[in-house]
Amino acid sequence: MLSFGAGLTPEFPSPAGNSHIDEVFTEEAAVRPPVGHALHVTPLAQEGELVAQGAAVACLRHAPDVCFTAPLAGRVARITLLPGRKLSEIVLFREPGDAVERHDTGRASTPAGLRRLMQGAGLWPWLRRRPFGGMPAHGETPAAILVMATDTRPFAPDPRHTLQGREEDFARGLRALAQLTEGPVILCQQGGAPLVDPGAGGDRLRIVTRGARHPQGSTGICVHQLFPAGLEVPVWDIHAEDTAALGALLATGVLPMTRLVQIAGSALREARTLRTHPGADLRQLTQRIAAPGPHVLMSGSPLDGHTAQWLAPRHRQVTVLPREIAGRKPHWLVAALTQSASPKPAIPTAGLNQAFGAVLPAVPFIRALSAGDDETAMKLGVLSLLEEDVALADYVLSAPGQLTSTLRAMLERIRSEFAA
Amino acid sequence: MIRGLWNRETVALMLLAAYLPLALFWLWLGGSEALGRLGLSVLVVAIWHLVFMLVRAQPPSLAALTTALAVAMLAPEDLGVLRMVLGITFGVVMGELVFGGWGRNVVNPATVTLSFLGFGFPAFAWPAFDDPTAWAAIPAALIGVATGTMPAPVLAGAVLVGAAAAAGGILPEPVLFAAGIALVLLVADPVTCAATTLGRWINGALYAALVALFATGWAGAAPVQIAVAAALLTSLAAPLLDEAALALWIANRRRRHGRT
Structure with missing residues (x-):
């Protein structure tokens, strides 16, 4: 740890992958609320109903403008609500055909219209606020927006890669985000050429170069250093790829659902990079590349991921680790020596x-x-x-x-x- | 789940590895007598850790060995078994174990033990160190800093002020040697030194300054006695230094961002 420059580079074993990038729509997909938040919803589709890609399947009960949309065209298979009509998951089966929901972008030039469009198109859950985390409230105005074009977590896909060929959409998305806030729009990126021409992203755009070591590209650390959030000072963050998706939505009226996802971990035969949609079925994504033997599927990086069946709304990584087999209980003396009075300082x-x-x-x-x-x-x-x-x-x-x-x-x- | 390396016992092991050069030279030059002192200290410290494990379900720590080493090396000579046991018991129980074990203590148990022995039995002579033992403090500090377990700013601050004082001629060589050994054994303890970077620099500098002060103004004090007294006072001041450094950091942030 005798190093200059902040951060660490934790290394985890993972097989090599090929550079080929497929686009995968899984046979099943789920609409889920952002991690760790229970939201009261009103389902907008019935079980068994056909929905187009991007069509709203549920909305918030107390803010019906904010919708959750279908990541693929298919049939609503199961709507699971927790007590109090909190959203657990809405499972969709993919159906042939490519019905796509088109949104009206006519009023997106005003801040209120843009907000309405983002909420109706299902882009709202891709935003996250600080303090406390979770999706921003329906009418909240942020003091600043961070656009994260850097991700230093182990195995994270390179955001620069995802933006190739989408510079125009990205700049349009940045300009749109600037309409939502009175404060700065801060673009955090890795070293190298600026991802967007500073003039093209609006006059309140700040471009900040972050280091390559984790946690320098971690959103909270960036927020802490650049624009600390406070109780009355909400700071939003959004991934660069989602910003480009917002730009595409404004241009075409269709929200692109796919995102670059990296699958890695020590329980794989080969790693894989692919384009897939939020709520993708992790079993299908890893079926052919997982090594034999028990393993756990995690949505997120090895550091902060959680065991899941579906790709979580904001996640861009899937980690596959060998399942730990519970060993025999240790001798009571060994247990006393090692496990008593945890947590240890x-x-x-x-x-x-x-x-x-x-x-x-x-x-x-x-x-x-x-x-x-x-x-x-x-x-x-x-x-x-x-x-x-x-x-x-x-x-x-x-x-x-x-x-x-x-x-x-x-x-x-x-x-x-x-x-x- | 995957987990990293730096839990409490790893840090204790790394500290032990850092102290190894020091301990080996001291044992080599001290012979069987040194071995006997070390054995006694280890035994007493280990018994108290076991007692707290059985009575309070407090997991014992390998840091017990570092405490025992520091006590065995720096305690006054020819104390006899009973006085040693008494001193170590007081230091380890009141300095560390009643707070919840290593990692939750506010003063280094070895510093408490040594101060107790020094104040309680002033008639006994403090030990003196041969050159090789004192020089072995340098590799100890280097290993500690390279593994990240010893706070580098503390060592740097102390070396800076100590070098200035030695250049000014107010640190005689025996005091310098004793102060160096006490620096790695007692002051550069990751748990009880200051916790902020600025606080750590001041912490080290304060230790060296106190040693220089005692060396010039405390007539008749033994070198180790000077070092132990300086270590005790520094560790008592550490929370204050932290508080000041934090206040400064928060004020800086408030100026820059308008909030914390």
């Missing part, structure tokens, strides 16, 4: 500091987190961070999920305390 090391990109005092922050000291944590910038930003620290400390869940609990506590 974090010992400050250089690695821990780098796991936060050296942008915040890592040790006081972790101490504030584990002690539940909301005020100090807020001063140190907890409102800019989400689970995925502390996942690397969790990995470094060899305590999977510990900081992540502590952070989530703290954010929920802050939200409920300050909402009152």
Whole structure:
């Protein structure tokens, strides 16, 4: 860890892949709410009904403008709602034919019209707000928007790659995003030529070059450094590819559903890069390339992914890991020596500091987190961070999920305390 | 789930690896007597860790060995078994275990033990170190910094101020040697030194400055006594340094962004 330049480069085993990029629509797909959020919805389609690609299948109950749309043309197979009509998943079966929903872009030149279009076309769930995470509220105005054209997570697909040939859409998307906020639109990218001509993206566009080590391309770390979020200062972020999709939507009225997804992990025979849609069936995507033997499918990177059957709305990575086989219970003395009184305290090391990109005092922050000291944590910038930003620290400390869940609990506590 | 490397016991092992050159030279030059002291310290510290595991379900840590090494190396000589046991018991229990074990303590248990022994039994002579042992502190610090387990700013701050003081002629060689050994064993402890980068620089500098102050103004003090006293005062000041560094960091951010 004797390195200059913030961040780490954690290495995970994964087989090599070929450079060929297929476009895959899976036979089944699911519409799901953003990770970790239960939303009250009204289904707009019946089970068994045929829907076009991009057609709304559900909308928020208290904000009917915000729709969830079908990622592919097909038949609604199953609508699963949790108690309180919270959306669990809406499963679609693909049907032959390429019916595509076309949206009216006539009024998208005004901020209200653009908002309406984004909400109706199903682009809204691809946005995320900080503090607290999740989809932005229906009428919220952000203080700044970060466009993430860098992703330093292990195995993440290169956003520069995804934007090739879509520069015009991307610039149009950036200009549209600038209509949603009074503040800056900040484009975070890797070194090299600017992804967009600075003049083409609107006058409030700021282009920021980030380092190649994780977590320098992590959204929360960028937000923390460039434009910290606060209780009254919401900051949105959107992936560069989704920005290009917004540009294409404005130009054609059709929202492109495919995105570049990288499949990697040690339980594969070969890695794969492909274009697929949100809610894709991970079993089908990995069926031919998984190595024999038990494995787990995760949506997201090895650091912050979660076990899933469907590709989560904002995820661009699939990780396939061997399933850990539960061993025998250890002897009670061994268990006492190793497992009693967990969680164990974090010992400050250089690695821990780098796991936060050296942008915040890592040790006081972790101490504030584990002690539940909301005020100090807020001063140190907890409102800019989400689970995925502390996942690397969790990995470094060899305590999977510990900081992540502590952070989530703290954010929920802050939200409920300050909402009152 | 996949997990990384740097849990508590890995850090303790890396610290042990860093102390290895120091320990080997000291054992080699000290012979069986040194071995006996180390054995006694390890035994007493280990017993207290076991007691806390059984009574309080507090997992023991390999950091017990680093504590034992520091105590065995720096404790006054010819104390006898009973006084050693008493001192180590006080230091390890009150300095570390009652707080919840290594990682939650606020002062280094070895520093507490040594201060207790120094204040409690002032009639006993403090040890002196041969040159090779003192020089072995340098590889110890290098290994610690290379593995990231010892705070580099603390060491750098101390070396900077110490070099200035030595160049000014206020640090005699024995004090320099003792201060170097205490620096790696007691002050450059990742848990109890300051936690912010700025705080760590000041922490190291403060230690060296205190050593220089005691070396010039404390008549009749032994070199190790000076180093231990400076280490104790520095570790008590560490939270204050952190608080100041954090306030500065937050004020800087507030100026730049208008909020934190």
